[in-house]
Amino acid sequence: MNTNSLTKHQSNRIYDSFNHKSIGQKAKIYPINQHAPQSIPHENATLPLASINQHDLTNNLDWMQNFADHHNVKLCPHGKTTMTPHFFEQQLSNGAWGITVATPAQAEVAAMAGAKNVIMANQLVGMANMQRVLDLIKQYDLNFYCCVDSSVNILQLDTFFGHTNQTLNLLIEFGVTGGRCGCRTEEQVQSLAKQISDSKALKLKGIEVYEGVIGGDNAEGDIRAFLSKTLQLAQTLRENGWITTLPLVTGAGSAWYDVVAETFANLTDYFAVIRPGCYAIHDTGIYAQSQDQVMQRAQNNQGYACDLGGDLSSALEVWAYVISRPEPNKAVIGLGKRDVAFDAGLPIVERVYRNGEEFNVGDIEATAIMDQHMFVSIDADSPLQVGDMIAFSTSHPCLTFDKWRTIAVVDEQYCVTEWVSTYF
The missing domain is CATH 3.20.20.10 (Alanine racemase)
Structure with a gap:
């Protein structure tokens, strides 16, 4: 097969996938049954997953x-x-x-x-x-x-x-x-x-x-x-x-x-x-x-960013379960280098859930990451336990997106409204 025909074959395969034509290829969008929403905090979706807040x-x-x-x-x-x-x-x-x-x-x-x-x-x-x-x-x-x-x-x-x-x-x-x-x-x-x-x-x-x-x-x-x-x-x-x-x-x-x-x-x-x-x-x-520097430059130079109102906000989170607490000050999360960016700092804990409810577990911070595991430090008397769910924010979204084939789009209650496909 010559180079040009190979290129066209690859092109057609991607095109068919995008238009839902190729058997075995994922669709562009997977809509959700609005009468039975997938609530991430209530464990209606498998973890780990990446989500975008619409x-x-x-x-x-x-x-x-x-x-x-x-x-x-x-x-x-x-x-x-x-x-x-x-x-x-x-x-x-x-x-x-x-x-x-x-x-x-x-x-x-x-x-x-x-x-x-x-x-x-x-x-x-x-x-x-x-x-x-x-x-x-x-x-x-x-x-x-x-x-x-x-x-x-x-x-x-x-x-x-x-x-x-x-x-x-x-x-x-x-x-x-x-x-x-x-x-x-x-x-x-x-x-x-x-x-x-x-x-x-x-x-x-x-x-x-x-x-x-x-x-x-x-x-x-x-x-x-x-x-x-x-x-x-x-x-x-x-x-x-x-x-x-x-x-x-x-x-x-x-x-x-x-x-x-x-x-x-x-x-x-x-x-x-x-x-x-x-x-x-x-x-x-x-x-x-x-972005903080953008806003600071706007304040210094009377730039439009300050007059525009509001600001950019982080839309991406990655969710995972606590899978082990092997030591009083250490927990292991079912999330790793295959799931989230780690080149510009480790993920940051935003919220912790149990039985669909957010609760406080005290100080908690990611300290190290492996292929499929991440370690967090916690207080010895922290109530965090296996099965608790954690939502993490990230740094450098490019290198989180390319780890996922499908990403959940969620509403403000963290219910999945649709699944969308990436094309890396």
């Missing part, structure tokens, strides 16, 4: 969309956080311009969820990947963009797409020394722009950046300067005729989206797009800290 999710989608609209920038959230079409659909119906992805496979899921604009904030490398993107553009009439930062990659793309009737939209990635991908100098950007302009199969649309790799004591100032340079560079490319449409400029992860939106706000000579991803789910760890 009220918090809706709040987050509204908050960020309003933030983007106020600054007159387009919102193209990164889909890698959830890879859940049901949530993509909610983001798009709520006003998102498109979906950002990192791979052709992710682009396919975004397209199947209804996204007409997809930014692959990454380089498109490899013939099979190029073929997959070509098929997606044709099948879904997709407005697709990908990044380039090398002459070699441009030549590869030109060779492949030059044998098709399809023009590929490109964004030159502009980076910083010591960062991730991206041209390190303005001269490199201009050289690539000239090379793209000589191709009939490729079309330069703008510049993509990822400011999240800029750190240090003067990170905010350095990021603002970097973004200003990006705007100047995009304008230079247009003046030289290498960009023939309104230049698309895009940046913003989930930590500095406010600075990017402020820098790109209300620009008439550019098409500005921000790409935060984790805001939809949020967390009680690294992104909660980042």
